[in-house]
Amino acid sequence: MKKNDAIDVMNEELLAVAVKTGFPSPLSSNPSNLSDEEKIESIAEKFRDIMVILGLDLEDESLMRTPKRVAKMYVKEIFSGLNEDNFPEIRFSENNYDHEKSGNMVFVKINVNSFCEHHFVPVIGTAYVAYIPRKKLIGLSKIPRIMKFFAKRPQLQERLGAQVADCLSTLLETPSVAVSITAQHYCMIARGIEDFTSHTTTNVLKGEFRDNPEMQKQFFEAINRA
Numbered sequence: 001m002k003k004n005d006a007i008d009v010m011n012e013e014l015l016a017v018a019v020k021t022g023f024p025s026p027l028s029s030n031p032s033n034l035s036d037e038e039k040i041e042s043i044a045e046k047f048r049d050i051m052v053i054l055g056l057d058l059e060d061e062s063l064m065r066t067p068k069r070v071a072k073m074y075v076k077e078i079f080s081g082l083n084e085d086n087f088p089e090i091r092f093s094e095n096n097y098d099h100e101k102s103g104n105m106v107f108v109k110i111n112v113n114s115f116c117e118h119h120f121v122p123v124i125g126t127a128y129v130a131y132i133p134r135k136k137l138i139g140l141s142k143i144p145r146i147m148k149f150f151a152k153r154p155q156l157q158e159r160l161g162a163q164v165a166d167c168l169s170t171l172l173e174t175p176s177v178a179v180s181i182t183a184q185h186y187c188m189i190a191r192g193i194e195d196f197t198s199h200t201t202t203n204v205l206k207g208e209f210r211d212n213p214e215m216q217k218q219f220f221e222a223i224n225r226a
């Protein structure tokens with residue numbers, strides 16, 4: 001790669017904006033300053049209380065380590081996207097091709113694993129993400145990583161799509177981003193209506209994907225082929 005092909009690795013300012021973009025998140029304006037280890041200790045204690053209240057025997061060999069296990073899973077895995085330090089490292093490369101003129105998009109299909117913020121149970125599905133590059137390209141594997149970052153939070157499907165779309169639009173400095181998510185919500189499967197077949201689809205269409213019927217058609221055709 002020629003030296004000037006590599007665009008500024010991480011524009012910190014852009015990144016700070018990108019991490020916070022999207023549908024407003026109900027994140028506390030006064031977050032705890034606890035370290036991950038302190039969070040795990042504290043959540044484990046509270047989860048132990050929940051289990052005791054439910055009538056479980058915490059001396060039981062199989063249950064005794066559950067509080068710590070759940071706490072660790074919350075902090076380090078399924079809700080790790082609440083910690084901005086976990087945003088993936090992103091590098092860009094320069095785009096030398098006029099995608100806008102030719103109407104070409106970059107399209108990826110991604111698995112989505114998230115958690116419903118109303119019930120704290122899984123939301124599992126597929127996301128289709130497209131953008132029309134301007135000056136910058138991003139490694140294809142970075143798009144799933146960005147999706148994963150925002151998915152690893154208690155979420156709303158609508159917000160997840162909007163956050164990924166806005167984040168990519170900010171980082172890639174292109175107005176044209178589309179995100180379609182089709183997912184199964186375990187709060188509709190394991191409880192409530194107990195409907196095993198229901199799927200929820202949400203779309204976020206920005207720039208050309210919103211305003212240009214031809215690009216919109218290309219996006220939905222790509223989904224049908226994916």
Ligand SMILES: [Zn+2]
Nearest residue numbers: 116118119187
């Ligand atoms: Zn739910």
